[in-house]
Amino acid sequence: MKNISIFGYGVTTKPMVEFLNVQGMKCHIFDDKFLCASSDEKGNVFAPSSEFKPQNSKLEIVSPGIPPYHPLVKQAKNLIGEYDYFYNLFSSAYCPQTIWISGTNGKTTTTQMLTLLLLHRGAKSGGNIGTPLAVLYAQKVPLWVLETSSFSIHYIQKAYPKLYILLPVKQDHITWHGSFEDYICDKLKPLTLMSQDTHAIIPKEFHSTKEVKNFLGKIFFYENSMSLSEEIGITAEDIKFKEPFLLDGLLALEASKILFEEIDITLLNSFQIGKYRIEEFRDKQMRLWVDDSKGTNVDATIEALKRYQDKKIFLILGGEDKGAHQNPIFELVQKWDIEIFSIGSNQEKLLKLSQQYGIRFHLCSELENAVKKIKHILGQDGVGLLSPAAASLDQFSSYKQRGDLFKQYVLEDLEENKDKK
Structure with missing residues (x-):
């Protein structure tokens, strides 16, 4: 009998294993940190990465932290990322609205700000922060605001958001992606999957890329905080935050305006910047x-x-x-x-x-x-x-x-x- 394989046992895959167990499925979990095979009371098997046998696996769900050059990924025959897994479960009975927020810096703050603005619509944060996707799905949350890393995007083949927000892209994670060019390609990848009824907010510097030119939805470009405030129809001085948080707040306001025609500056200004960032x-x-x-x-x-x-x-x-x-x-x-x-x-x-x-x-x-x-x-x-x-x-x-x-x-x-x- 073939198994469901989980590559990497961390923040995103632990709730995934719990979700699968609730559905009556047992998992074989492979991670470099495991020195020998073991099992738990639910029948899940934990094993070193070297023990993975592709012929015994019917599906491989990869943790976004596992790089594409890892032997597990290279051996996999039925690899899928967390985003695609839950996208495939969406149906007419439950199909949440999703917002993805990516970029090099400011993802967490923008995600938290936008979630605050959309709390009255049932929004919850997920992805890199907040509630795991497995829990969002189990709770049938109507609006997912997802901090989305380039790692997660790399493994996406089908899933796409209703709105994609891309913060400025600078050099980062070069070792994982292989080059800065590949990093940029992954950041722009959602645009290649999105449908006509979707929206994107993208740095203007990418306006001539093939991903942007072939985008089917409606796109909004920005150069900086000033251009964003003009697009929203407010002055930057209305926002209490200084850079870099000013840009984050304006992006959250722009997203709220695009999706729901709402601009709540008072609510945004009530937001408290989190720890560890300036x-x-x-x-x-x-x-x-x-x-x-x-x-x-x-x-x-x-x-x-x-x-x-x-x-x-x-x-x-x-x-x-x-x-x-x-x-x-x-x-x-x-x-x-x-x-x-x-x-x-x-x-x-x-x-x-x-x-x-x-x-x-x-x-x-x-x-x-x-x-x-x-x-x-x-x-x-x-x-x-x-x-x-x-x-x-x-x-x-x-x-x-x-x-x-x-x-x-x-x-x-x-x-x-x-x-x-």
Whole structure:
């Protein structure tokens, strides 16, 4: 008897396994982290990736975190992504309206803002954040607002949204996709699947791409926050948020206007920006620190730096850079009052760039060391900024853990740290 195979056992696939079990189906789950085969009380089998046998599998559901060059993906004969799986279950009895939000930075904030604007219509967030797709489907949620990664889009063959929102696309996840060009292609891929009764909000720079030219629905282009505010019919000053969150809010308003002809600025302005993204706080000496641990790529870090360019910046940089070039950061700040404190696996690369651009550099290796060094020299006119331009998994379990530890180290007394040693 052939099995349903699950590739990767993580945030998205765990609820998928539970969903399938409720339907009376058992799963064979393959993941590199499993060292030997085991099973649970529901009859699911957990096995190392090397034990996958395509001849024993009738369907392979892939976690978006599994890259296309992984042996599991290369061996699969009936591969499907999570989005396609649930799209295939939609019917006349239940076919929710779906909004997908993608791009390099700002996906989470835009998704949360739009969900707030559409709560009265039964909207719930899902995808990378919020409620798993399996739960959205089981609860028969009428409106899915999905933060959609390029990983998920890569594996889509049929599914498409009613509205696709694409935030600016910058270099990121180059290792996973193979090239920046392939990354862009995946970001534009939904346009190739969408029908005539759909809408898309796309950066104007992509207006001449084949995906845009062949798009069947109605498309709205934007260049920046000013062009978006003009399209909506408001002034940017009506929105309380500064960049980069201003763009996120305007995109949410534009989406609400397109789908439902609603523009609720008061409700949008009630939104609270989440943790780990340009989150300001002060230490016991009332010095300014900023947790931008969610700044996991170059563009996100550049946006954070622009907010504080009038201050002396003590920047904590580094981690798993996913193959992206870090040069734009150094080109931007080479004439600024800035010092860089490196952590993570790419710090030797950062050291060479600092030497090339003549920027003062501290090789710290660990986050705690970087914070300690900054504490000794940070003044009231400066800012201690964690904006790594890199993923966290080389040293931390997540960007959240990195941000939490950053705040913990900042708020600890130096004398307390000395006593711990």
